[in-house]
Amino acid sequence: MEKIQLFCPATIANLSCGFDVFGLCLDTIGDEMILRKTAEKGIRITQITGANLPLEPQKNVAGVAAMALLEEINPGFGFEIEIHKKIKAGSGIGSSAASAAGAVLGINELLGRPFSRKELVRFAMKGEALASGSEHADNVAPALLGGFTLIRGYNPLDIIKIESPPELFATVIHPQIELKTSEMRAVLEPMVPLKNAITQWGNFGGLIAGLYTNDYDLIQRSLHDEIIEPLRGKFIPNFELIKKSAMENGALGAGISGSGPSVFALSKGFHTAQKVAQAIQDAYKDTGIPFEIHVSKINAEGIKIID
Amino acid sequence: MEKIQLFCPATIANLSCGFDVFGLCLDTIGDEMILRKTAEKGIRITQITGANLPLEPQKNVAGVAAMALLEEINPGFGFEIEIHKKIKAGSGIGSSAASAAGAVLGINELLGRPFSRKELVRFAMKGEALASGSEHADNVAPALLGGFTLIRGYNPLDIIKIESPPELFATVIHPQIELKTSEMRAVLEPMVPLKNAITQWGNFGGLIAGLYTNDYDLIQRSLHDEIIEPLRGKFIPNFELIKKSAMENGALGAGISGSGPSVFALSKGFHTAQKVAQAIQDAYKDTGIPFEIHVSKINAEGIKIID
Secondary structure (H helix, E strand, C coil): CCCEEEEEEEECCHHHHHHEEEEEEEEEEEEEEEEECCCCCCCEEEEEECCCCCHHHHHHHHHHHHHHHHHHCCCCCCCEEEEECCCCCCCCCCHHHHHHHHHHHHHHHHHHCCHHHHHHHHHHHHHHHHHCCCCCCCHHHHHHCCCCCEEECCCCEEEEECCCCCCEEEEEEEEEECCCHHHHHHHCCCEEEEEHHHHHHHEEEHHHHHHHHHCCCHHHHHHHCCCCHHHHHCCCCHHHHHHHHHHCCCCEEECCCCCCEEEEEECCHHHHHHHHHHHHHHHHHHHHHCCEEEEEECCCCEECCCC | EEEEEEEEEEEEEEEEEHCCCCEEEEEEEEEEEEEEECCEEEEEEEEEECCCCCCCCCCCHHHHHHHHHHHCCCCCCEEEEEEECCCCCCCCCCCHHHHHHHHHHHHHHHHHHHHCCHHHHHHHHHHHHHHCCCCCCCCCCHHHHHHHHEEEECCCCEEECCCCCCCEEEEEECCCCCCHHHHHHHHHEEEEHHCCCCCHHHHHHHHHHHHHHHHHHHHHHCCCCCCCCHHHHHHHHHHHHHHHHHHHHHHCCCEEEECCEEEEEEEEEEHHHHHHHHHHHHHHHHCCEEEEEEEEEECCCEECCCC
């Protein structure tokens, strides 16, 4: 194989009670990437459309992730990368993760798959470190593996994939304002009440149990965040309005996607997810803030090989 | 049915990362209770062996739980309760819970089962409130339902039963010292680092996932407690020695049972759980502190009707 074309999906990290450890993979929102083997060694980014991002590999998340992989495997050839961005940078649905994960998955395929998708996560994390300053896996893991992913721990990296219940759909609204991940980190409190932490792990346990048993009611009862959302929600314009619209129209839960500004809702069934999208759209259009809205099933497999 | 005889099992609450929300039911350690219908209305405790506990129903956890049930259903008759304690009070393996749960389950059976086992939890919690001052369910839920139980929340009460992987066994050591639940509550810090809380819910998610998938390695990787154990472990004589003996002999994990002083270890297979028991016994006998040790499979059904 000399060339590969990929669909690199958007992802939702945190998911209410799963702050910093949980994520899911979306299906209809994503970038396209094309990777080619080249006689010349190393990584070249030849084209980026849809976003104004650096072509120098060492300044680009895809380039950094790709180079991390090539530090472990040194083939006698190199790779060209084309990135066609559809996921907006800073949207909170894993734009940098899609590029980092796509680069390492594409190279891995062109090398004859020396690594499993789970093993690729640690290379993709190097790209995330460039984007956000920390090697986190909560977007690259679902992008690579699909479904829901739990990052149980980082030392050593321990990733558990959980299949999505079949009727689960996500609605995502992206209010087009800028929120810096670093600033959204700064609003967190370093100490939290034990009482709230207990509630959070009770809910997180409930969410995991609900996913394993396809218990949509339990998923609904568990999708709460007592710790992060009260601090960050106020930075997202009309967050409470979005959430109220989602819940009143049958969503199982709603919360901040990653560190925002996107807001997600999960629903049982495509019809409900569509209805939730319509309700959010109707509620949000009066705010004057431009926004995009997406409805997607949960992507079971992660990055897809198109060609 | 005029009379019922029950085996009322001991339980382990908290289970490392599942502090305040998780518990399991033991199989070979438990009390016996006999309940009989009487022409006279109300509750009478006619006999208690194995412990020095009050016979007045309103001062006895079994009596209080039974009376809570009878507040909702008022049959034209009453009940006599005999309690034969095998679980020592203050051992940290749900002695009061066994009595409270046994009383309500026995009465429910004699009434023709108007409530499900899950519905009985709230009556049994009234007994727990007498014993510890708080209406907690983390022992009465596993005693009534068996397996592992997650108390996702209390408002409203939301209990999820999780079946145990088939090869899971518990080893429990009870160092015979007195620790007051109220004092063990007092050593907790009301605020905890967010970082540790995240680790805890990552581990708890991993534990739940490991139980659903019978993944003993994942259960092992998840059985940690970064928040409570460092504060409470020091009050249990030679806690680190017990834990080290367990882990060095193949246990999946070990921690404080309830608020102590009992310490549990979980192992894959009866043989390993026995070996862990032997190692703990060998290590502990030099401390001069009297102790009991038990090995038990996980009880899948909870309280058993013997006759």
